[in-house]
Amino acid sequence: MIVIDNVLISDEVISEQFVCDLSKCKGGCCEDGDAGAPLEENELKELDKNYEMVKEYMTVEGKAEIEKQGKYIFDKNFGWVTPTINHEICAYGYRDEKGIVKCAIEQAYNDKKLDWKKPISCHLFPIKIQQSKQDEDLEFVNYEPREDLCKAACKLGKSLKVPVYKFLKDSIIRKYGEEFYDSLDATAQHLNK
Structure with missing residues (x-):
């Protein structure tokens, strides 16, 4: 789990790879x-x-x-x-x-x-954001691709070696800002050393 500000990000956002393959999932x-x-x-x-x-x-x-x-x-x-x-x-x-x-x-x-x-939930997919039920200022950011539907995107992401957070850079910046994204990227670089 990665923590930036009041946002808890699942490790899969950095470790998994994903690139939408619209020709396959339509x-x-x-x-x-x-x-x-x-x-x-x-x-x-x-x-x-x-x-x-x-x-x-x-x-x-x-x-x-x-x-x-x-x-x-x-x-x-x-x-x-x-x-x-x-x-x-x-x-x-x-x-x-x-x-x-x-x-x-x-x-x-x-x-x-x-x-x-468009709605930020669409722009961020396959990341889903959930508010904490105990703390309204706390958000959970999870990587949740659809098992069958996103199979081609997971495969393409792996072949291109594109981590989820890099594929979703624009939408993450749109939601949380450049500074947040830079912190996430720096954390990923550190963890991947």
């Missing part, structure tokens, strides 16, 4: 799970503020689910999450011409229509 993390993507409180405002711009990238079914359920819903097990279509694909997801699930929010961001990339 973005399955956007449709395989018990609920939609977890959302932080500030992300609810982002969805409210940016929905009109995101909407043009969404499927008819996705927009219908938003009309029916709302831009986000509260799940008793996971807190605030994105709605899903038939308990499968995220309402903000769509398939490209290769059958890969893409994110309407991220596409609007890529097209410079908004400055919010």
